[in-house]
Amino acid sequence: MPGFDTIIGQTRPVRTLTRLLARGTLPHALLFTGIEGVGKKTAATAVAMACNCLRRGAEAGRDGSEPSGAVCGECAACRKIAAGTHPDVRHLAPDGGMIKIDRIRELCGFLGMKPYEARTRVVIIAEAQSMNPAAANALLKMLEEPPPQTVLILTAGQAADVLPTVVSRCRQIHFGPIARQDLAAILVRDLAIDPQQAAHAAALAGGSVTRAVAMHSGQGLRRRAWLKAQLAELPRQTPLGLLALAEKLARERGDVEGDLEIVATWLRDAAIARHCPESMIHADERGAIQAAAVGFEDHAVAEAIDALQAAVRKLRANANPRLTLEALFIRLAGSLRPSPPDADG
Ligand SMILES: [Zn+2]
Structure with a gap:
């Protein structure tokens, strides 16, 4: 009712x-x-x-x-x-x-x-x-x-x-984003799914019921897998490849903010993977994130998350999506590029 x-x-x-x-x-x-x-x-x-x-x-x-x-x-x-x-x-x-x-x-x-x-x-x-x-x-x-x-x-x-x-x-x-436990409670009530699945979908949804439902339906999980593959490729991409990726995301007119949030939470998980794995959001991907985290330096991950948050703010202020994403991907590729083996970090 x-x-x-x-x-x-x-x-x-x-x-x-x-x-x-x-x-x-x-x-x-x-x-x-x-x-x-x-x-x-x-x-x-x-x-x-x-x-x-x-x-x-x-x-x-x-x-x-x-x-x-x-x-x-x-x-x-x-x-x-x-x-x-x-x-x-x-x-x-x-x-x-x-x-x-x-x-x-x-x-x-x-x-x-x-x-x-x-x-x-x-x-x-x-x-x-x-x-x-x-x-x-x-x-x-x-x-x-x-x-x-x-x-x-x-x-x-x-x-x-x-x-x-x-x-x-x-x-x-x-209306602010809905707290994770509340979001899970809504999913249990409205979709009649079990609490564990609900908690997982809620953790990936950034406070939005719409996104949580997409996550649960599998559509969101497929998107996450695709984004994860793009993120892994980013440091190796040519400049032209980075521009093409920005154009693709901007042209799709999907939930760009949601996409960037998934990437940001993924990187956040990589940053905390070694120290407090129990607080990871993408808990189901713990192994993959821990493996990826080995190649990332802490300050590089922090820089990348800053860049993502700045891009979200610009998009919310109606900046041109393609230009914003181009600048973002160029920055991310630079931050996440592994340092040469002899430069000990
Ligand atoms: Zn009435």
Whole structure:
């Protein structure tokens, strides 16, 4: 059953939202930020339910006895919202990588009419950073003159990706990466997998349910094997080979940040393999990492991890992926190149 009760590992944002709901001070526009797979959409759905549940929503928080934000999960409103069929709860998501102005205009038309049955209409705009400037400006007009009985919830990786004038009119609520144990608990609950497998997938997922599910499905493990092979080849690559690898990763438009995180945790494991193998993240690959670690110098690994983190920061700030990855791979190849046998290190 959806609702705030089912959100694991996001205590702070959930507390903020339930308080706003209980006090009746929910702003008309919210911006949920955080990486993919940390519960932003689930929380948006929970807000829609809390605003419209026919049994619990109305009295929630009034006498202090009812947990605020509580929903029954069973009434007609709750069921329709959970199924995505409530006529007053709209979902907008990028189409072909972009949210265009037509969609926002159509939304304005919808909000110009009275609600069909809801107390509060909820519009969820996923990946708000993919609104083109025309769409963002059309939305801005709506935020300046908010339609009655309406809550707009935007989601984005980070506020910096969204037009500042839009951000300034929203109450921002951040969803951090989910702690490893919480993530494992979610996998056990939602995928019914055994706790050990869940713990393993959670350790490789960087706090994201989406990535943890990919890891568990094997897709992530295949990706990791491929990345590991590329990493092993990196010091021997020609400059042209490094540029080609950067182009390949940038062109695939996959989860580049997730890829870099896998490489970073792999190198971190190599750095600690000798001293505290029990803390390794890629515990299933312990032997291979310990073998690889012999060829790495500690300071070189530290340098490589710094370079990876710097690249992730640049990508988050919308730097050109291909150029960022080119510079990164050239640095990594330099750091991880084994020193000549006579230069004792
Ligand atoms: Zn209900």
